[in-house]
Amino acid sequence: MSSLIEVSNLRKVYGKSIALSDVSLKMEAGQHYCIQGASGSGKSTLLYLIGGLENCTSGEIKIEGRSLFGLNDESLAKYRNSYVGFVFQFHFLLPSMNCLDNILLPARIGDTYSKKIKGHVEKLAERLQITHCLKKYPFELSGGEQQRINLVRALSLSPKLLLCDEPTGNLDSANSEKVITLLKELSNLNHATLVVVTHDNGIAGKFSNKFFLKDGALA
Amino acid sequence: MFKSVLTIFFKDLSIVRFIVGVIAGLAFSISIVLGTIGIMDGFEFSLKEGLKKATGDLFFYSSNGLFELDENIEKIIKSSGVTQYSTIFQTEGFAIKGEKSRGILVKGVDFESFFKISKLNFSLKDNELAIGSQLAKTLGLKINDELAIALANGNKGFKGLPEISSFKVGSIISHGIHEKDLRIVYLSKNVLQKATNAGSKINMVILNAPKNKDLDDIKYFLKEKLSDRFNVKLFWEEYRSLFEAVKVEKTMIGLIFQLVVIIAIFNVLAFIIFISERKSQEVFLLKALGLPNKRVFQIWLLIILGIWGLSCFASIFLIKIFGFLLTNFSFMQLPGEIYHLAQLKITLSLYDYLMVFGLSLLWLLILFGLGYLRLKSRSILEGLRKEFI
Numbered sequence: 001m002s003s004l005i006e007v008s009n010l011r012k013v014y015g016k017s018i019a020l021s022d023v024s025l026k027m028e029a030g031q032h033y034c035i036q037g038a039s040g041s042g043k044s045t046l047l048y049l050i051g052g053l054e055n056c057t058s059g060e061i062k063i064e065g066r067s068l069f070g071l072n073d074e075s076l077a078k079y080r081n082s083y084v085g086f087v088f089q090f091h092f093l094l095p096s097m098n099c100l101d102n103i104l105l106p107a108r109i110g111d112t113y114s115k116k117i118k119g120h121v122e123k124l125a126e127r128l129q130i131t132h133c134l135k136k137y138p139f140e141l142s143g144g145e146q147q148r149i150n151l152v153r154a155l156s157l158s159p160k161l162l163l164c165d166e167p168t169g170n171l172d173s174a175n176s177e178k179v180i181t182l183l184k185e186l187s188n189l190n191h192a193t194l195v196v197v198t199h200d201n202g203i204a205g206k207f208s209n210k211f212f213l214k215d216g217a218l219a
Numbered sequence: 220m221f222k223s224v225l226t227i228f229f230k231d232l233s234i235v236r237f238i239v240g241v242i243a244g245l246a247f248s249i250s251i252v253l254g255t256i257g258i259m260d261g262f263e264f265s266l267k268e269g270l271k272k273a274t275g276d277l278f279f280y281s282s283n284g285l286f287e288l289d290e291n292i293e294k295i296i297k298s299s300g301v302t303q304y305s306t307i308f309q310t311e312g313f314a315i316k317g318e319k320s321r322g323i324l325v326k327g328v329d330f331e332s333f334f335k336i337s338k339l340n341f342s343l344k345d346n347e348l349a350i351g352s353q354l355a356k357t358l359g360l361k362i363n364d365e366l367a368i369a370l371a372n373g374n375k376g377f378k379g380l381p382e383i384s385s386f387k388v389g390s391i392i393s394h395g396i397h398e399k400d401l402r403i404v405y406l407s408k409n410v411l412q413k414a415t416n417a418g419s420k421i422n423m424v425i426l427n428a429p430k431n432k433d434l435d436d437i438k439y440f441l442k443e444k445l446s447d448r449f450n451v452k453l454f455w456e457e458y459r460s461l462f463e464a465v466k467v468e469k470t471m472i473g474l475i476f477q478l479v480v481i482i483a484i485f486n487v488l489a490f491i492i493f494i495s496e497r498k499s500q501e502v503f504l505l506k507a508l509g510l511p512n513k514r515v516f517q518i519w520l521l522i523i524l525g526i527w528g529l530s531c532f533a534s535i536f537l538i539k540i541f542g543f544l545l546t547n548f549s550f551m552q553l554p555g556e557i558y559h560l561a562q563l564k565i566t567l568s569l570y571d572y573l574m575v576f577g578l579s580l581l582w583l584l585i586l587f588g589l590g591y592l593r594l595k596s597r598s599i600l601e602g603l604r605k606e607f608i
Contacts, residue, residue, distance in 0.1 A: 045600070053507055054600040073512045081509020092504050092603075096230040106508045 004029040004161070004193050005050060010059035012045055012216075019045040021216045023059070027209075029160070032184055032194040036204040037213035043197045044165055046213065050195065051163045052080050063161075081110040085154030085192070087164035087183075091146045093138035093153075100134040103153045110157070117156060124152045128182070144175065155186055162187050164196045168203055180206050224510075224518050227501045234494060241483075241490045242526055245579065246533035248483035252476040252575050253538050257565035258545075259469040263462060264566045269396035270454045273403065275305070275336040275425035277438055279451040285420035295444040296426065299437050303427040305332035308408050310415055313369040314350070315383075316358040323354070323404045325370065327411030336427050339392050345410050347389030351400030355391045364388045368404065370414055382414055477578060484582045487526060491590045494522075503602030512595060523587045531576050538565060 005027040012020040020042045027033050037043040048054045050061060052068055061068040063079070071079060080086075093102045103121050107113040125131045128148045133141055141149065147167070154162060164183060168176035180196070180203060187194035196207070204210055212219045229235055288306050296304055308327040313320050330342045341349045348368070350360060360366060369383045386406070394400055412418060428437050434453055441451045455462060495502075502515065542565040 048600045051507075053603070054598050077506075077509045077511035077514075079509075080507065086507060088603075092500075092507075094227060094501055094504065096227050096501075101226075105505070109505060109508055109510045109514075 003027060004064060005195075006060075006062040006065075007046075007050070008060045008062070010046070010049065010061065011057045012042070012049065012054070013057045018216050020049070020056075023213075023216075023218055025211055025218065027193060027195065029193055030188075030191055031209055032187065032207055033196070033209045033211065034204045034207035035195065035197045035211045035213060036199065036201070038199055041213040042216040043199075043213045045216075047163050047165055047195065047197045050161075051084050051086055052076050078110070081106055082112065082157045083160055085157070085159035085162045087151055087154045087162065087167050089166040089169050091138070091150040093146055093149060095138055098135055098137050099130075099141070099149045102138065103134070103149060103156055106153065106157050112157065120158070121152060121156050124155055124186075128152060144171070147171075147179070151182070151186070155190060155192075158190050158192075160192055162190070162192045162194045164194070166198055167196060168198065168200065173202060176200070176203060177206070224505065225521075227505075228494065228498055228522070231497070234497065237490055237493060238526065241486045242529045242533060244486045245480075245483040245526065245530035246537060248479045249530060249534035249575055249579055250537035250541065251479050252473065253534060253567060253571065254541050254565065255472050255476060256469060256571050256575065257538065257542070257567040258563050259465055259472070260568065260571065261564040261566035263465055265395055265564060266458060266461075267455050269394045269399060270457065272337045272339055272394045273396075273399055274454045275303075276428040276434055277441075277451065277453050278423055278425040279441060279445065279449045280423045282448050282450060285417060285422050287420055288424065292424075292445065295441065296424070298444070299440045300429055300432050301426045301437060302429065303332070303335050305329055305336045305425050306408070306421040307333075307423040307425060308412050308415075308417055308421045309423060310370060310411070312371070312404075314354060314358060314404060315367040315369060316360060316364075319358050321354060321357060322402070323368070324402050325368065325404050325406060325411060327406050327408035329408055333425075336425050339394070339405075341390035341392060341405065343389040343405070343407055344387075345407055346387055348386040349390035349392050349405040350388055351403050352391055352393040353397055353400035354402070354404070355388070357401065360388050360391075362388055362391065368406075370411075384414055473574075477582075480575075480579050481582060484579070484586060487523075487583060488586050488590070490526075491586065495590065495593075499602060503597075503599055506599045507603060515595075516591060519587060519591055523583055527576075527580050527583050530579070535572075538567070541565065 003026040005025075007023055007025045010020055010023040011018070023042075023046060035043045035046060045054070049056055050068075052071075055069060063083070068076070068079070093099070094105070097105070100121070103125075104113060104118070107117045122131070122134075125134055128151065130145055130148045130152070133145050133149060138146055138149070151167075154164075162183070167183065168179050171179060183194055183196065186192075196203070198204055229238075285308075305328065310325055312323055312325045314323045334340050339349075343349060348366065350366070355361065358366070364387070365385055366388055367383055367385050371382070390405075392400075392405070394403070408421075412420070426437075428434050438451050438453055441449075445451065506512075506515065546564055
């Protein structure tokens with residue numbers, strides 16, 4: 001049986017600097033993974049490449065056996081929209097929209113908005129105790145609330161792959177642990193594969209499936 | 220989806236203000252070009268209309284001077300397809316009012332047939348004449364005032380002495396051309412022929428061509444059939460060089476004024492740069508969340524077409540205001556003795572609109588293409604990192 005994600009000899013070069021060099025790994029469906037590494041080790045680049053936000057210099061990423069870089073722009077956009085849920089480190093919430101509109105943005109972009117999706121979003125918000133935030137604008141929320149809105153947006157279309165870039169970057173250890181537990185719980189609930197990028201040893205310790213990156217290569 | 224994206228752009232008040240300024244600037248620039256072309260077209264149109272009022276679509280005269288409209292000539296006119304024509308006897312003279320006098324061209328016309336050709340509607344008694352509006356102004360004349368006309372009286376009477384007759388001003392008319400309104404006086408043809416001892420002779424025939432007939436075809440037909448002593452001319456040929464000059468000027472000014480449009484387009488470029496810098500965060504996030512490049516292209520194109528459409532619409536509005544000022548306010552009037560017409564009006568054809576709007580759209584699309592390629596060349600990760608980190 002083929003893996004959900006299959007990365008082969010992946011290389012990414014920005015000008016003269018090598019961000020990733022000959023990275024190969026596999027990830028199975030429904031599992032939880034952690035990519036650990038110091039700042040500048042290429043872990044976020046790897047995550048963005050898996051998420052289809054960037055093209056590689058050479059190598060290949062296969063998702064369910066299909067080459068990601070062989071997809072045309074439209075298919076790649078669809079992959080980013082509905083297959084992948086991104087939890088960004090800096091939340092990236094649009095200041096001109098209220099939180100509910102921010103959460104529903106992927107559905108609107110993919111023209112898949114429905115009452116069912118709205119209901120799903122409301123259930124998630126209730127579970128994460130942010131129902132009172134939905135009509136508010138991002139600047140009215142605390143960092144923790146923004147993070148949870150970010151999480152609900154990533155899960156709004158029930159993606160098969162949940163990619164999280166330093167999701168605990170701004171939190172203390174107690175809250176970091178809560179977030180990781182929540183991410184695992186929610187990914188299990190959605191039968192999604194969870195990939196978390198972190199530089200934190202403590203967070204990495206919460207995962208049994210780990211990849212360690214050093215200077216762009218798997219250590 | 221479009222609504223969501225447009226909300227991102229236009230919820231920002233500074234973007235709305237900028238876009239209003241850009242639209243106003245482009246609209247002003249387009250209206251400057253349209254206004255200039257419109258005035259030139261209007262000048263040509265008004266001058267031609269005015270000329271038509273005096274001579275119909277075309278006219279012929281004899282180089283020998285006076286002639287009789289015999290059966291042969293009438294037959295030739297009819298076989299050319301022309302059904303409306305009018306004979307004129309005209310001579311030069313002086314209009315005298317007290318201490319003031321003015322050289323004039325006195326036209327003796329048959330009122331009914333002349334009206335059909337010129338649409339100048341007046342009917343005069345034998346002791347009445349019709350004068351142009353500028354002559355009335357110059358000599359201070361109004362309806363029922365007396366005006367003395369000095370005419371050459373042929374070979375009879377004292378040689379070298381003119382025949383002076385007094386007439387009442389029965390009508391004050393306007394050709395719309397300053398020179399003609401200052402110089403032309405109309406009398407009954409019979410009265411003028413009698414006063415100058417011309418008998419039943421005439422010296423000009425004016426004709427209107429049927430709408431389905433080409434003016435040049437009729438001209439060449441008449442030229443060929445009438446004897447060599449007749450000169451056949453189209454109504455505007457008197458001003459041929461002026462019309463040609465206007466045409467050349469229109470093209471040149473139209474091209475030069477593209478610079479004005481280009482300057483306004485630079486405002487649009489500034490707007491594109493502004494919106495790209497200010498909103499690229501959002502654009503890259505939307506792309507990260509699954510917005511395909513095709514949609515980004517469509518949204519940009521929609522914004523550009525919106526700017527262009529609203530600018531065109533606003534420029535039409537501005538042109539209407541300008542046209543209103545031009546025809547209703549005296550400070551916008553021209554010195555008619557220099558420009559032939561005392562008043563200008565804006566005349567724009569569909570082709571003029573399409574040309575000016577089309578060229579401005581072309582400039583916009585070129586800039587849009589360059590801006591879009593620049594945005595497209597950056598990867599999502601590059602955009603997100605540059606903008607967010």
